Amino acid sequence: MTAHFANETGAEDAPVSQTQTLELRVEAIRYAAETVREVTLVAPDGAELPGIEPGGHVDLHLPGDRIRSYSLTNGPGETTAYVVAVNRDAASTGGSAHICEDLRVGTRLRVSTAPNNFPLAEAAESLFFAGGIGITPVLSMIRHLEARGAAWRLIYAVRSRAQAAFLSELQALDAGRGRLELHEDDRKGAVLDLAQHLAEAPEGAHLYCCGPTPMIDAFESLCDGRPASHVHVERFAGLAVEGAETAFTVVLKRKGLEFEVPPGKTIIEVLQENGVKVAYSCQSGVCGTCETRVIEGTPDHRDNLLSERERERGQVMLICCSLAKSDRLVLDI
Numbered sequence: 224m225t226a227h228f229a230n231e232t233g234a235e236d237a238p239v240s241q242t243q244t245l246e247l248r249v250e251a252i253r254y255a256a257e258t259v260r261e262v263t264l265v266a267p268d269g270a271e272l273p274g275i276e277p278g279g280h281v282d283l284h285l286p287g288d289r290i291r292s293y294s295l296t297n298g299p300g301e302t303t304a305y306v307v308a309v310n311r312d313a314a315s316t317g318g319s320a321h322i323c324e325d326l327r328v329g330t331r332l333r334v335s336t337a338p339n340n341f342p343l344a345e346a347a348e349s350l351f352f353a354g355g356i357g358i359t360p361v362l363s364m365i366r367h368l369e370a371r372g373a374a375w376r377l378i379y380a381v382r383s384r385a386q387a388a389f390l391s392e393l394q395a396l397d398a399g400r401g402r403l404e405l406h407e408d409d410r411k412g413a414v415l416d417l418a419q420h421l422a423e424a425p426e427g428a429h430l431y432c433c434g435p436t437p438m439i440d441a442f443e444s445l446c447d448g449r450p451a452s453h454v455h456v457e458r459f460a461g462l463a464v465e466g467a468e469t470a471f472t473v474v475l476k477r478k479g480l481e482f483e484v485p486p487g488k489t490i491i492e493v494l495q496e497n498g499v500k501v502a503y504s505c506q507s508g509v510c511g512t513c514e515t516r517v518i519e520g521t522p523d524h525r526d527n528l529l530s531e532r533e534r535e536r537g538q539v540m541l542i543c544c545s546l547a548k549s550d551r552l553v554l555d556i
């Protein structure tokens with residue numbers, strides 16, 4: 224994981240790896256499945272867009288100061304548009320509901336590039352497990368693998384066929400070679416048997432999973448004996464972030480500032496209350512935008528992103544959700 228001290232929220236400090244915020248125009252909105260809309264965003268002057276990688280995502284700035292991350296479905300060579308897919312979440316408090324119901328072609332939106340937390344590895348064999356809207360980054364990855372002539376296989380689990388976004392695109396990529404398996408819960412009368420599929424997965428294959436939290440949790444535990452470098456997940460759902468249980472001190476070394484994080488608060492909340500601008504996006508430990516270098520002290524990692532190795536090293540932390548095990552944390556801010 225690289226350090227991303229981006230400044231899209233206006234932080235003054237020079238970023239190590241800077242995100243970019245662009246004003247883009249909604250060029251098209253397309254029905255992709257019962258609750259899914261595909262949104263195509265372009266630069267008003269038709270310019271190429273930065274940071275398009277398989278598995279990558281962008282952050283959309285929505286009304287009410289909401290920022291939401293969406294994976295790109297772009298294939299190779301598609302550099303003049305960001306194409307995302309948005310599932311209308313029944314419990315939406317404005318993000319997906321706004322995009323699926325109120326967004327109009329021609330609207331201008333602020334869009335930020337973001338670190339790619341789900342990169343595609345070079346591998347002889349890639350096996351993907353996608354659940355529902357988790358198909359979006361996987362579609363991009365498969366498009367790239369197909370262009371390289373590399374082997375892939377996809378197990379795509381949906382509740383019903385009406386909810387299977389991009390099915391015709393995936394069938395075209397498969398071209399009758401049997402690389403795509405669609406699992407429809409309602410037709411099978413059961414959810415996908417991940418254990419059976421993983422038991423049959425070839426030893427050296429790189430395994431990817433993107434979908435609902437229970438699916439990813441099960442996938443990770445079933446992949447326990449495999450090399451960590453071959454197991455890749457992306458979580459859409461963030462954590463329910465809880466504040467500190469006991470107070471601790473956070474020191475911003477470069478700024479020469481020091482604050483107490485009281486019980487019930489997170490580091491980022493305290494910084495915002497005190498007018499310190501730092502980059503953030505999901506605020507729930509899944510996107511990596513708020514990753515910060517730790518100079519001193521022991522973080523209490525609560526995120527869903529850092530690897531076990533990164534946690535053990537304790538050199539970086541996600542300040543939107545992680546807290547402190549020590550009384551004092553000195554951060555590179």
Ligand code: FES
Nearest residue numbers: 504506511513543
């Ligand atoms: S803001 Fe997304 S991980 Fe912290």
